[in-house]
Amino acid sequence: MKEQKNLSKGVSLIPFLVFILVYLGSGVYLQTKGVELAFYQFPAPVAAFIGIIFAFLLLKGSINEKFDTFINGCGNPNIITMCIIYLLAGAFATVSKVIGGVDSTVNLSLTYIHPNYIIAGLFLISSFISLATGTSVGSIVAVGPIAVGLAQRAGLSLPLTLASLLGGAMFGDNLSVISDTTIAATKTQGCEMKDKFRVNLIIALPAAIITLILLIIFGRPETIPNIQAYDFNFIKILPYLLVLILSLIGVNVFVVLTMGIFLSGLIGLYYGELTLLTLCQQIFEGFKGMTDIFILSMLTGGLAELTSKAGGIQFLMEKTQKLIRGRKSAQLGIAALVSLTDAAVANNTVAIIINGSIANELSRKYEIDPKRSASILDIFSCIVQGIIPYGAQMLILVSFSNGLVSPFDVIPLAWYIHLLAICAIISIFIPFSYRVNKENPINYNN
Template sequence: MIAFVVVKYLSFSYLNELQVVFSGMVLFFLSYKPTKTVGKMDLTHYSHKENEMKTDGGVMTNETKKYAETYGGMAGAVLPLIIMMGTMIFMVAFGMRSTKNFWSAGYFAVLAGFLVYKDKKAFQKALIDGVRDNIFAFMIACFLFAGVMSKILTASHLIEALLYVMTKINMSPALMPIICFFICVVLSSATGSAAGALNTAGPLLIPLSVGMGCNVNLICGAILAGSCFGDNLAPISDTTIASSLSQEVDVMKVVRSRFKYALIAGAISVVGYLVFGFMDAGNGVSAEMAAVDATYASSIVFLIIPVLVVVLMLRGSGLFTSLLVSEMAGFVLLFAFGYLTPAELVAKDGLIANAFDGMLSSIIFILFIFVMVSLISEAGVLDAILVWMRKYAKSEKSAEIAAGAMVSVMGIVISSGTSAISFCGPIIRKLLRPFKIDRARAANFLDGLGCGVGYLVPTNPGCLNLAAIAVASGVVSEGYNAVSFVGYNFHSMALTLVFWFAILSGWGMKHETDEELAADGVVIEDGNSGK
């Protein structure tokens, strides 16, 4: 099943991607045999609440967790996921690819959860837990503020000013994909935030590149890939910190050892964007760019807005603070240039209202994703996957394969690399610890596959965020979504291939001595098996 998921998932066709997830989950639940009655699962050596195995005086103890009971057992528990994926496959097959179409898939998943949950109070609790998830709350604010930023830059005519500059320096549209990639590499590496890079660069680079005649899907893929680069490598990235701490290893040691993997994947990405950039440049400069004049040349001053976002983030301000301060500066400039009036700002069809409207579609879909994940999690589905995979860790290679498969599958199911890393990290540490595999190596493929697979899932919050930014910029229709551009995220594809090659071939395999582990304060456990 794992080989099937990993190989097939890299397809450029979203329909194939959905089929992979659906087929993989079906194969898993056909082969999984729970060891307890419905409502309780054997979680020997594993506690979901703390994500770690329990010991009592050095002796492993059995831990069980009470799960919501469902009609049909595990098959019923996974039904919301199957319904959501199956409905999306059906919609994509018949050309219904709008994010609004996918609302129905999410709603049907909720209905399925309601029907299979025996205790409706447990269903209600799971639903509410999904809605009030902290990550979901963060994404709502992120989407709304990014929408306002996009509308400010559109109203400022900064894009027209930059197009004018590009005509004067004869910038080739073929170079824009690689330029977008490098800009986002720098932004994400400097700030440690993929969201920061997306929300800073997206509102500017997407309309600029499309105005030059570039393929919007290729540009979005390049922006996403560059943002993924820093998210995977930066020492202050949440994924780097989560992967390092969960493996009990120093962050900077992990970053130093991760360079070779990131640079190889980055080099593959550079080649990809150069090749595709020149292939797509065959149509020449767009009519919009050819007709641009110096009317809005003075709007180049609005570059201060995205620059201010970056400066504030580098000085330690959070993403929201950076966006809000920069947006206030943007309003002042728009008023000063006469591009906006107070009435136009607050009107029902004004800048703020349009900005929020443009993000609503993605926010509602993300809501259903979080609810669906909460429903299957409370029913024990995610823990079942982890326990099932752990049974096959008989050697260090099989343990690494199980660990890699674990984070890959969780990245697909949860639709978030960060969440997959945080969820799987502690149990992967317990899985690999008896083999004394280098902790930095484990942190590297945990993060590499989390970011690699995670950013290839069209329902990933970052992908949805970027699609919403593209819609808000006005260069694509409202139905545009991540289905169209995840196939151009070459860096995530390269990361996935590089780390699976390292796992399967043993490239970079290192072991740590008892002395090295003790020096870092790591408790040494006896045993030479992953069981």
């Protein structure tokens, strides 16, 4: 299929629209049928595959030419790098959890939190767990039952308790160096994780501090519950600390995650939670847990290459640029695109992958620092993911209340998420560290 430079063809965007509509439509339909976690029942990779079929049917060129283009997209070095990181991150999270790392983290925190600051403490606990494990859902699942029990015993507002847990989970997910969203955002924008973390932290930290202050003021319990001394082992928390510290000082992410897996494995072997055989099995379980996002990343990489070759990215860029007047409006455009996509597909990682190439093109054209565009993608996808009532985080969160709390009770009290949106928008309109994004552009048009 010959490259069609400067040729805008809106029809080439139809395969991507089919992908989104199939994924969105299935979620809406299953939601009307009362299916639990409706937006997560139809596999995203299958929706992408349907979009790819439409691309082969609609776009010009021979089958062999289109297939070669598709394979080039799937095998893009940035896509493959992203996929390998997914596998290692999954293995680290699984092995660390199996040896009791998550439980020890929760119990250590609960043991030393003053009863007057339970809600604020839950925000900090969920923040750390999500930051360490790279998953907001995992943090909510780990802390949710404990949070509900403490809220009921202390006479706390259950919606506020759940909202604090949600905010902390999204804080960590947004910043974690092993989160799916961070991996996708940094690899599509061509920047280092530690650099994106620093830029992201400047925006997220003020929102987190203000939230913590509000929770300390308004989250005091009516009665003081007896906080028991929970069992924990500090050694089992060390792998999380190792990964966080090494990532932030700039050690290669492959080395970081491998060392994290190795340390967790040694601890598990020492305490008898693992044998060499079960350690290998748990590593593989971690790999398998990333199968969906691994396949989806490869398929969307191929679909993006087909769309780009046919002029789809050029078409979308031309339409988008009519609303863009400079660097600030370009950042707002990236934020709007990823937000709308996440609202449609209810998956922040998918939203970033879909919009990664467009954001990269916009950042290069308007000279936006790649770590800045990566932060915008991650932040706004997490903001929307945190407040949509049909997102996995919200649905799992309110399920712990046994029908006492609805998503619409939690959303207004999700102070961190609202403050993060305000801080992110303000950051677009104030002086920031900019660098021309032209040195190592992501090549989507090989």
